[in-house]
Amino acid sequence: MAGRGSDTMEHDGGETISDVSFPLGEGVSGRGRSTISMSDEGEEAFYVPERRPSLDLGDGLRPMDTTHWHDVERAQSPVHSYNSVNSDTQFWPSDELDEETELSATRVQLERTESYSSGYSVDSDCETRTRKSQDAAPKEEGPAVEPPRPELIKNPDEKRHPALTVDFTFKAIRKTLEKLGKDDLRIFKITLWKRYPESFSSPPQGMDMVDLVDRLLEFYDLEVALQLTKALLKDMGLKRLDAYITDLCKKNEVRYELRGTLLRKYSWMCEGVAQQGEHKAFESIFNELYITDRGNAGPNIEHEVRKIDKLSTNRKEEKRITCSQIFDPDVIYEKHVSHIVTNGIAGVGKSMAVQKFIMDWAEERKHNHVYFLFPLPFKELNLMLKLKISLLEIVHTLYPETKALPTFECDEGKVMFICDGLDEYAHSLDFHRTETWCDSTEPAAMHVVVTNLIRGNLLPSSLLWIISRPLTSSRLPAESVHQVLEVRGFTNEQKEEYFRRRFQDPAQADKVIAHLTSCKTLHIMCHLPMFCCVVREVFQQTFREKGPDAELPKGLTLMYTRLLLVHLHVRGARGSASRTPEEERDFLMNLGKLAFTMLEKNQMVIGKATWKDCGVDVAEAVTNSGLCIEFLIEQFVMYQERIQTFIHPTIQEYLAALYVFLTWRCTGQNVLQQPRNSKFSRIFKDPGLLDMHRSAIERSLQSPDGNLDVFLRFLLGMAQTANQELLQRFLPDNNKCSSASEETAAIIRKKIKENHYPDRNANLQCCLDELGVGAEAPRRSRSNSVKNQ
Structure with missing residues (x-):
């Protein structure tokens, strides 16, 4: 191009745009809008001559004919703010416009106003624009064809997807435009101004991103604004950005539907063994839990009577957290935590914590940095064990709305998986021999998928939350666990x-x-x-x-x-092998015998040899039944030992009493005394029960540390009618026994009256409560007999 030459820039679509830059002069201010394309007259239609100090034609021979200058000066602009285009205002700074942009705008003004001849040049203190002679203009075979302006039509019968909100639309358009380069963004604004000038009172070139998107959403419906943005991007040849904003919209719809699915699934809660119709709204009954970052703290050993030394578990100080602080963004990004294991004993509230987390995300109260949340309960994964399946197919099966997405990877936030109930998984996990698998779309055996998900090989940028009982979670490889939390129930x-x-x-x-x-x-x-x-x-x-x-x-x-x-x-609901009532009774009696033997020695820790002697499988007692717990103790630095105990000392005392009672009911034997002639003990059921109560009372009173006090309460309560009805499936079908409550109560009242064991009188009063009879003597304060509190 004459004057300054031209530079060209080629876009994705192959379009070449002249890059000639100059500010607009006063001589062409006040011109109307134009919808003519920048390529209407070719890139050589105008040129910018050198700036001169005087108003002449450049050869110094004759003065300039200024006939038309006066008319141009007085022309009125149909666009009120267009005069600001020539000044240093916010709308159109000269350093933002390329040469072809200003040249096109100038050409539009000249042609529409027809205020001066193309044979004259305009020379003033501003930079000049000179119409080239028609001889120099390239020959045109026909008028340039402007790309058709897309029709922005909203179907009135089409229902807007609930996920399409003002907030989302604003963010989607803004994020898409932010991916444009400086030149592409400038072209986008120019094209927008040329094709849809009615939506702006002034050119948008000076608008920042927020103002530009705001203006689009003010003037157009949400669907139309997205349609307009995509159409312009497509015309500019930016197909990848067009696909990007389309993908954003699709993911947003899937996310909305996923939230709805999780709300329907987790909004209700049943406590204990709820019957049909007993589900309650989760939010109405949930309250916070006691959660710490100390993952192997051991059982709660607080006791009313016994003094139990706390075992050394972890020496670091614990930090208490809430459900909403799990996977806090600060923890994720500052401490690089992406895999968290949360454990706790049976019934301590782990599932409640998971449900709270899911509800907070589904209702958009917390965890907005998580874009997709996929709970993967192992009791549901157990149903797919025989399938060869990919991680993507697992999610599609559990959440069909996600089938619209070919992948879950996204830049908008984190993808999170919640593996609830690892201890319920029916297949063993071998982290040493299982093959490596890194493709989330390729099918494999279920244990291969689960193992590699825990390893972090599938979707490495995702977050993983594993919930389990301590025995199973302690088997996970250390490199796959970034943080360990423990749910301890209620304060x-x-x-x-x-x-x-x-x-x-x-x-x-x-x-x-x-x-x-x-x-x-x-x-x-x-608790x-x-x-x-x-x-x-x-x-x-x-x-x-x-x-x-x-x-x-x-x-x-x-x-x-x-x-x-x-x-x-719960054990049966977790998919454990079914047992007959007789097998269930044998299991309870074996575990109860272990509890009784240890109680007599005032022991809490169950040794390896002890498990073998009692004939109880560790996994059955710890993982399946949930009556025992395994945790780590630190013997010395860099050495930890796994030990097992009952989940609470009173559970040990109850199981010991259950063992004594079931043994008497099934065999007629009183394990608290030397074996009697079983023939007579079977004939005299009631006297045998009274004798057992009497011997239990004597042994409890003779125990110096009171370790049998609570055991005695449980044993006396076992024979009550209401309790026997609950235990009916474990009892033999022969004659039912009476509770012998009054006879036993008479023995206890006599002991209280004799007052040979004043520090045990309060426990004897509790024994009367267990029998369901009143006390004749005034009750003393229990606090006098509570030891080592």
């Missing part, structure tokens, strides 16, 4: 909050809380949400049957028997 404040939520009548709630506070063992065990559920059901039944002023039951045995049945029910 004292959370226990109170739980019962206030469950009992709508404040008077009943106060009565329940006061009752639990007075029964220390019940109050301690309420387990599952036990709280059992207590709630018993108390609600009492209020229903006896009225709001009813006295609440003080016994422990009935509560623990219900808890045992819940554990056994």
Whole structure:
């Protein structure tokens, strides 16, 4: 091009645009809008001569004919803000326009106003524009064809997808335009101005990104704004960005539908062994849990009577966190944590924590940095064990709305998987021999997919949350676990909050809380949400049957028997091998014998040899039944030992009492005394029961540290009618025994009256509560007999 030459820039679509830059002069200000393409007259239609100090034609021979200058000066602009294009305003700074852009705009003004002849040049203090002679103009075979302006039509019958919101549309268009280079963005604005000038009161070249997108959404419907953006990107040859914004919209729709699926699936909660119709809204009953970053703290050993030395587990100080702080963005990005394992004993609230996390994400309250959330319960994965399947197909099977996506990888946020119930997985995981698998779209055996998901080979940038009982989670490879959390149930404040939520009548709630506070063992065990559920059901039944002023039951045995049945029910629901009632009874008696033997020695830790002697499988006791727990203790630096105990000392005492009672019912043998003639013991059931109670009372009183006190309460409560009804499937079909409550109560009252063991009188009073009979003597304060609190 004459004057300054030209540079060219080629875009994705092959379009070549002249890059000649100059500011607009006053001589062409005030011209109307144009919709003529920049290529209407060819890139050589105009040129910019050198700037001169005087108004002449450049040869100094004659003055310039300024006939038309006056008319141009007085021309009125149909665009009110267009005068600002020539100044240093925000709309059109000269350094943002390329030469062809300004040249095209100038040409439009000249042609539409016809205010001066093409044979003259304009020379002033501003830069000049000179119309080249027609001889120099290239020959045109016909008028240049402007790409057709896309029709922006919204179908009134088409229902807008609920995911298409103003907020999403704004972010989608903005993120797409931010991927444009500086030159492409300038061309986008120019094309937008030329094709849709009615949407702007002034050229958009000076607008920042926020103002530009705001203006589009103010003038057009959401669908039309997206349609317009995609059309311009396509015309510019930017097909990848067109596909990008289309993909954003599709992912947003899938995300919306996924949230809806999770809300329908997790909005309801059943506690304990809920019957049909007993599901309740999760948000109405959930309260926070006690969660720490100390993953192997061991069982709760708080006890009403016994003094139990706490085992050294982890020496670091623990930090308490809430459900909403799990996978906090600061932890993810600053500490590079992407794999978290959360463990805890049975009934401690792990599933409740998972449900809270999912609900917070689905309702958009928390975890907005997670774009896709896919819970993968292992009880559902167990149904696919025989299939050869890919990770992508697993997600498509569990969440069909995701089939619209070929992959889950995205730049908009993290993809997160929740592997709930690793201990329920029916296939063993071998992290040493299982083959490496890195393609999330290629089918493989289920254990290969699960193993490599945990290793981090499938979707390495994703987040993974594994929930399990301690025995299974401790087998995971250390390099695949970035943080270990532990759910410990409820604190004292959370226990109170739980019962206030469950009992709508404040008077009943106060009565329940006061009752639990007075029964220390019940109050301690309420650190387990599952036990709280059992207590709630018993108390609600009492209020229903006896009225709001009813006295609440003080016994422990009935509560623990219900808890045992819940554990056994959960074991069956987890897919464990079914057992006959006789096999279930044998398992309980073997575990109870182990508990009784250790209780007599005042031991908590179960040794390896002990497991072999009692004939109980460790995994069955720890993982399946959930009555025991495995954790790590630090013997010395850099050496840890795995040990097993019962989940709470009172569970050990209950199982020991159950063993003694079932042995007597099934064989007639009193394990608390020397074996008797079984023929006579079977004939005299009731006297045998009374003898067993008498021997148990004597042994408890003679125990110097009180380690049999709570055991005695459980044993006396076993023979009560309500408790035997719950244990009916484990009892023989022969004659039922009476509870011998009054005879046993008479023995206990006599012991209290004799007062040979004053520090045990409070426990004897509790034994009367367990028998369900009143006490003749005034009850002493239990606090006098509580030792080592």
